[in-house]
Amino acid sequence: MWKKIRNILIIILIVSVLAGISYYLYTTYNKIDITPEYEIKRIESTVPLQTVDNVEQKSQTVADMLEKVSQSVVGISKIKTRSNSIFSSSNSINELGLGTGIIVSNNGYILSNCHVTGEKSSTCYVTLENGATYEGSVVWCDSDLDLSITKINANNLNYATIGDSSNIKSGETVYAIGNPIGYEFRRTITLGIISATNRTVKIEENNSVSYMTDLIQTDASINPGNSGGPLINPYGEVIGVNTVKITTAEGIGFAVPINVVKPVIEKFVTTNKFDEPYLGIYAYDKEVIPYISSTSNFTSGIYVVHISEKSPAISSGIQKGDIITSVDNTSVNNMIELREYIYTKSPGDTISININRGHITRTFDIVLK
DSSP states (O other): OHHHHHHHHHHHHHHHHHHHHHHHHHHHHTTSOOSOSSOOOOOOOSSOOOOHHHHHHHHHHHHHHHHHHHTTEEEEEEEEEEESOSSOSSSEEEEEEEEEEEEOSTTSEEEEOHHHHOSTTOEEEEEOTTSOEEEEEEEEEETTTTEEEEEOSOOSOOOOEEOOOTTOOTTOEEEEEEOOSSGGGTTEEEEEEEEEEEEEEEEEETTEEEEEEEEEEEOSOOOTTOTTOEEEOTTSEEEEEEEEEOTTSSSOEEEEEGGGGHHHHHHHHHHSOOOOOOOOEEEEOTTTHHHHOSSOOOSSSEEEEEEOTTOHHHHHTOOTTOEEEEETTEEOOSHHHHHHHHTTSOTTOEEEEEEEETTEEEEEEEEOO
16 A cells, blocks of 8 residues: 555656656746847849840830831932033933931921032922921031031921930940931831941042041941931930941941031021031041041141131131140040031130140130131
8 A cells, every 4th residue: 555655656756857847948948039130031133034024115115215206307308400411511310319307496497418408508398207398498508517407487396306426335226217218118217336436438429539527337227318317326316417328338327426516406496597607627637647648646636637718717827737636725636526616606706726736836816707
């Protein structure tokens, strides 16, 4: 009997000890904070996935932009007379010349090429996106730049946004819009890149040689009829005017940078006139000089190759062979920069030109005509 009671007491003691150990372990480890000191977050890429949806959205955005710009692109036609005989002008042929233009104001100013519209005071015909045709009068033309502005009697027109050609870089995407071959392919859009900037093209026509300088080179397809059309950046801004292509190679076309003509456009739009200031200088930059002189060597500025008689430049004392380095303390490294600055002025304004002549540096104050 006693033995049985002892066994029961031992069992009770063992159970009590185990219960006490269990309670100790529970209360001790339950106080330990097993939460990590750092927070685990889901790692998500900040670069959007290239899904079919956002590719289509981007494509649609570009398409909408180009459609909007296309509304400001016009067709330009002009009857050109070509003599069929070297002995008589009576035996001549009339030909229809076709090209492209860009509406740059809502009241009917059209930017294009001189060789498309003709010289100042010429008449051409402008066909809008809706098919309406207007007689246009050429109010400004610079044959050296091959740029012109034509006025039509129309209002509330869709016009292009003018961009900035000073900061463009090789490799950037561009679009060319124009009327290649004829109106049946009007407002054709081609895609390309800026292949290079500050290009020089040698032009040989009518038994004479000239150079178009500081051009934008692009591989966007430019064909006959595209002349005068816009070169567009991805933001829908005009950065150049398509003007010429290399016919013996594919994918080499050129556009005149838009910045050179921006002061002219601004004056026409704001005052309906442009009194062109006259300096009487033609100069080439260092990219062109190797074509015409093997002895001239300079790293900046522009080399004066021609001064018109009775011009403000020749009256001031500037000479052929001088290197113009700045105008009104604004550095000049190509002829387009000089033209752009001069176009901001008016006849009667005085400008200060710095030149290098050998080892001599001189400054000339010139009153523009």
